[in-house]
Amino acid sequence: MHREDGLGLSPRKVEYLKYIHELGGVAKTNRIAGRFGVDPSTVTKAVDELARCGLLVHEPYRGVTFSDEGRRCAEFLVKRHRILGLVLSRFGLSGEEACSEASRFESFVSRAAVDRICRAMGHPSQGICGEITHESCRQAGGDAGREGP
Ligand SMILES: [Zn+2]
Numbered sequence: 370m371h372r373e374d375g376l377g378l379s380p381r382k383v384e385y386l387k388y389i390h391e392l393g394g395v396a397k398t399n400r401i402a403g404r405f406g407v408d409p410s411t412v413t414k415a416v417d418e419l420a421r422c423g424l425l426v427h428e429p430y431r432g433v434t435f436s437d438e439g440r441r442c443a444e445f446l447v448k449r450h451r452i453l454g455l456v457l458s459r460f461g462l463s464g465e466e467a468c469s470e471a472s473r474f475e476s477f478v479s480r481a482a483v484d485r486i487c488r489a490m491g492h493p494s495q496g497i498c499g500e501i502t503h504e505s506c507r508q509a510g511g512d513a514g515r516e517g518p
């Protein structure tokens with residue numbers, strides 16, 4: 370059920386998915402391993418687990434790509450990172466600090482909380498490390514139609 374609430378993925382898997390997203394949605398496992406300084410077999414294991422739960426497709430030569438569901442999930446992970454990073458930067462952290470601190474705890478923050486924070490911040494369009502999109506927070510919970518007095 371992690372796909373609905375944004376929880377249940379380990380911090381390391383969250384980092385892998387965000388990195389694949391950053392690369393445009395396709396990556397070789399060796400490249401991921403190089404980026405995170407881990408053994409390629411460690412990445413392969415994680416990638417295969419993500420493939421089993423339907424988020425990634427592992428193709429022998431091409432590498433790793435997202436399923437449709439995986440792409441939506443990764444978009445949320447990136448957004449969550451940027452919203453939480455923005456929160457930290459508004460409370461005194463530098464951009465770099467905000468990014469790295471957010472990466473430490475973001476995987477434990479639910480989608481509902483992220484959407485509410487996003488709304489409370491007025492749906493900011495620019496995070497510290499990139500744009501923030503708002504499909505989920507404007508639709509989720511149906512409260513787009515409940516605004517106003
Ligand atoms: Zn960042």
Ligand SMILES: [Zn+2]
Binds near residue numbers: 491506507
């Ligand atoms: Zn928003």
